[in-house]
Amino acid sequence: MSQPLDTLIIGAGTAGLAALREVRKRTDRFLIVNEGPWGTTCARVGCMPSKALIEAANAFHRRHAFADFGLRGADTVEADIAAVLERVRKLRDGFAKGARQATSRLGPACITGRATVLDPHTVDIDGRRHSTRSIIIATGSRPRVPDAWLAFGERMLTTDTLFEQPTLGPRVAVIGMGAVGVEIAQALARLGLEVAAFTTDDTVAGLKDPALNAELMAVLKEDVVLHTGAPADLREVPGGIEVRSGPNRVVVDQVIAAMGRVPNIECLGLENLGEPLDPHGMPAVNPQTLQIGNLPVYLAGDANAQVPLLHEATDEGHIAGMNALAETPTRFQRRTPLSIVFCDPQVAVVGKPLAGLEAAEVATGAASFEDQGRARAALRNRGLLHVHADRSTGRLLGAEMCAPDGEHLAHLLALAVHRKLTVHEMLGMPFYHPVLEEGLRSALRDAARQLPGSPDSDLASCMALGVPALE
Numbered sequence: 001m002s003q004p005l006d007t008l009i010i011g012a013g014t015a016g017l018a019a020l021r022e023v024r025k026r027t028d029r030f031l032i033v034n035e036g037p038w039g040t041t042c043a044r045v046g047c048m049p050s051k052a053l054i055e056a057a058n059a060f061h062r063r064h065a066f067a068d069f070g071l072r073g074a075d076t077v078e079a080d081i082a083a084v085l086e087r088v089r090k091l092r093d094g095f096a097k098g099a100r101q102a103t104s105r106l107g108p109a110c111i112t113g114r115a116t117v118l119d120p121h122t123v124d125i126d127g128r129r130h131s132t133r134s135i136i137i138a139t140g141s142r143p144r145v146p147d148a149w150l151a152f153g154e155r156m157l158t159t160d161t162l163f164e165q166p167t168l169g170p171r172v173a174v175i176g177m178g179a180v181g182v183e184i185a186q187a188l189a190r191l192g193l194e195v196a197a198f199t200t201d202d203t204v205a206g207l208k209d210p211a212l213n214a215e216l217m218a219v220l221k222e223d224v225v226l227h228t229g230a231p232a233d234l235r236e237v238p239g240g241i242e243v244r245s246g247p248n249r250v251v252v253d254q255v256i257a258a259m260g261r262v263p264n265i266e267c268l269g270l271e272n273l274g275e276p277l278d279p280h281g282m283p284a285v286n287p288q289t290l291q292i293g294n295l296p297v298y299l300a301g302d303a304n305a306q307v308p309l310l311h312e313a314t315d316e317g318h319i320a321g322m323n324a325l326a327e328t329p330t331r332f333q334r335r336t337p338l339s340i341v342f343c344d345p346q347v348a349v350v351g352k353p354l355a356g357l358e359a360a361e362v363a364t365g366a367a368s369f370e371d372q373g374r375a376r377a378a379l380r381n382r383g384l385l386h387v388h389a390d391r392s393t394g395r396l397l398g399a400e401m402c403a404p405d406g407e408h409l410a411h412l413l414a415l416a417v418h419r420k421l422t423v424h425e426m427l428g429m430p431f432y433h434p435v436l437e438e439g440l441r442s443a444l445r446d447a448a449r450q451l452p453g454s455p456d457s458d459l460a461s462c463m464a465l466g467v468p469a470l471e
């Protein structure tokens with residue numbers, strides 16, 4: 001066998017490509033192998049095509065506000081689903097091409113094939129053994145679909161196949177109301193399809209805060225027929241697929257499974273590493289180093305099922321790439337938790353949600369967007385915001401929201417949590433008028449009122465400047 005590689009990356013998705021960037025800075029003795037299509041899940045079938053679809057849906061849905069704005073002609077606007085999907089694919093192709101460029105000039109260091117780990121220093125790729133000092137596994141995840149449902153053939157969709165359809169509907173069932181289900185169900189309904197949505201539990205978009213969950217459910221029910229509280233099951237009936245859930249029955253043309261994602265770790269040979277595996281075949285992975293046990297093997301991105309989000313997959317790829325080539329792995333501090341679901345109003349969770357905090361030690365400030373000036377001007381006055389602060393120190397610990405343009409509020413709050421700011425420090429920043437951030441100020445003021453020793457005013461008292469003309 002020839003001289004071992006320094007590292008071998010399995011999977012060329014977001015995490016694998018981030019690892020590749022670090023690896024290429026340090027060595028040219030590497031291989032990257034990918035099974036299946038190149039171009040990343042995010043660009044091909046995930047974040048990007050779903051957001052392109054959502055933008056079209058929300059643009060079309062806006063016609064319902066036209067009459068209130070005093071605009072005429074809403075009835076003449078039409079959604080051409082085939083054209084919408086065509087645009088999604090065109091955009092998608094561009095994003096995927098961009099991702100593909102990261103590996104296009106690697107020559108023989110870049111292989112299409114299936115990798116199997118034989119031991120911590122050996123990887124088989126389609127029958128050929130490669131010896132390596134370290135291994136980075138970044139094999140991503142795939143949609144969960146019950147085997148029996150595959151019998152419905154092309155009418156059984158997931159986000160892997162949804163955007164490839166020439167057209168959709170007119171009757172669609174979305175099974176699962178997590179991030180994927182909520183985004184897709186609302187978007188398709190807003191494009192004019194008849195959408196029935198199903199979820200086993202009573203929460204949508206993973207919202208654990210009951211008031212926010214109720215708010216989002218109410219909004220979703222304006223577009224979608226929502227069935228909660230029982231698992232959905234399918235059977236063939238004349239005229240379509242019948243979806244049954246508790247007492248509910250709906251017949252549809254297509255079903256979209258949005259029931260979670262499974263990490264791609266089986267058939268990878270993880271059992272050959274000699275580390276204990278949990279009942280799902282997952283080894284323990286250190287979230288700060290991405291290392292499996294003390295082995296020179298790293299598991300990054302959706303494949304480790306820790307935080308299956310794009311920015312976390314990127315970070316994990318970088319960490320794995322650096323550590324795979326280091327003498328000793330570095331423990332990296334992970335970022336403030338942040339997740340966003342791109343429904344309307346948007347759902348976001350920043351830092352710690354209330355469910356993860358000791359309720360007695362927390363002051364929660366609330367604000368509704370129903371009466372908020374800017375939101376009313378835009379006819380987008382739906383939603384709620386909760387900010388959670390430590391009762392004794394006033395430090396902001398987290399926030400949850402279902403709010404118009406929540407993605408921007410969420411980033412501001414993530415910075416505040418990351419910088420360990422207190423509610424009073426946040427209230428010290430300027431709030432322009434009229435902006436949605438004034439809703440954030442209302443929530444912060446509500447929290448401030450519950451904190452001991454709150455000053456009368458948001459304005460900080462100033463030290464003397466020592467400049468007579470200004471005093």
Ligand SMILES: Cc1cc2nc3c(=O)[nH]c(=O)nc-3n(C[C@H](O)[C@H](O)[C@H](O)COP(=O)(O)OP(=O)(O)OC[C@H]3O[C@@H](n4cnc5c(N)ncnc54)[C@H](O)[C@@H]3O)c2cc1C
Nearest residue numbers: 011013014015035041046047115139140301302308309310
């Ligand atoms: C519809 C949808 C919308 C999403 N929207 C968002 C969003 O808005 N924001 C957000 O933060 N996240 C979003 N996500 C999640 C985000 O896309 C993922 O967290 C991210 O793509 C994970 O990247 P990854 O590198 O771990 O996996 P991937 O990009 O899936 O890469 C894994 C690669 O490994 C390959 N592979 C698998 N097994 C093997 C093997 N044995 N040998 C060789 N190669 C193998 C696969 O073919 C694939 O190319 C969304 C996901 C979906 C499905």
Ligand SMILES: NC(=O)c1ccc[n+]([C@@H]2O[C@H](COP(=O)([O-])OP(=O)(O)OC[C@H]3O[C@@H](n4cnc5c(N)ncnc54)[C@H](O)[C@@H]3O)[C@@H](O)[C@H]2O)c1
Nearest residue numbers: 176177178179180181199200231232258259260308340341
């Ligand atoms: N905006 C974003 O950041 C974004 C968008 C989409 C996806 N993602 C990522 O993709 C991952 C997967 O998302 P997801 O929504 O598929 O999974 P999820 O685990 O968040 O939600 C799955 C839902 O399916 C329901 N379910 C399962 N089996 C069912 C059945 N038989 N009948 C009815 N309901 C059933 C569950 O109750 C749950 O609500 C997320 O964890 C997230 O990391 C992120």
